[in-house]
Amino acid sequence: MDKLESFHQDVLRGLKDHPKWLQPKYFYDDNGAALFQRIMEMPAYYLTACELEIFRDKTVELAEVLHVQQEPFDLIELGAGDAMKSSFLLEHLLREQADFTYMPIDICGEVLLTLRDRLNRDLPNLEVVPLHGEYLDMLREATEQSDRRKIVLFLGSNIGNMELEDAHGFCRTVNRRLKRGDTMLTGFDLQKNPHTILEAYNDKEGITAAFNLNLLERINRELDADFNISAFQHYQTYDPIDGGCRSYLVSGTAQKVNIGGEVISFEANEPIAVEVSRKYTPLEIDQMAIETGFAPLAQIADSKNWFVDAIWQVN
Ligand SMILES: C[S@@+](CC[C@H](N)C(=O)[O-])C[C@H]1O[C@@H](n2cnc3c(N)ncnc32)[C@H](O)[C@@H]1O
Structure with missing residues (x-):
């Protein structure tokens, strides 16, 4: 179809x-x-500022927990959008001379074209392989393209756009597509003042x-x-x-x-x-990791404690 x-x-x-x-x-x-x-x-849409702060101010900590120095890897971003936040990590990895390919996945072709052009201009040394389509279909394609270690990014609280049961099913599928030792970083918006x-x-x-x-x-x-x-x-x-x-x-x-x-x-x-x-509690996030085949490694929060990027490793 x-x-x-x-x-x-x-x-x-x-x-x-x-x-x-x-x-x-x-x-x-x-x-x-x-x-x-x-x-x-929009100032009221605090999610972007919170997660941007994490990626800007805690880049080294993110990279350490993701174990980026170990061996060549593919950095796959689900729903990359403009990759504004992940660009801090990309720049850090290039400075550290990490051996990696960036694979942004997005359902919107126009978004991917704009992103590829910007990255080619701003980060000319970055190897970019855009994948146009649905998160899980394109994740399969990415895993079929190489045997390298995988690091998956799923930012922006996109996981929040799934009902709890669907989010668990989604993480289980991501887990099955990955190998032991691969890591996944997911942005979760926390419960706060309603x-x-x-x-x-x-x-x-x-x-x-x-x-x-x-x-x-x-x-x-x-x-x-x-x-x-x-x-x-x-x-x-x-x-x-x-x-x-x-x-x-x-x-x-x-x-x-x-x-x-x-x-x-x-x-x-x-x-x-x-x-x-x-919106999640920190406990629900760790439970989701454990119930879907991951070991929770860290939850890295912004200074207000409104948002976390949770890093999990495949068991
Ligand atoms: C909420 S935006 C977040 C963008 C970016 N990750 C960030 O945090 O700033 C969601 C992005 O995911 C893409 N997207 C939404 N649903 C998708 C799906 N099922 N498969 C692939 N991409 C999707 C959209 O086109 C959009 O670029």
């Missing part, structure tokens, strides 16, 4: 279900990627709303649909008990939407679940 056909099937499956849902991986067309860049620049969390996903300028609504615009553009975008509203919640910060698009009125010939009915105030951004 080609990418457009999978998109079509996934959209119809989610919108025919009850309650309705859409997969967040489809946020990232060119417009979505540009809107996400603007989210990362107001701080909610404000990060509910900005008054409406950038997060535009990012979420772009998903409906993308469906209109690519799947020949007729969503009336102004008839939907972004709605955000955070549950400090289960750590789930959830985004919904709510239909303002009863309406029918045609998607490539199929009609989907919405009731007034009916929500579409579009994204979860789960």
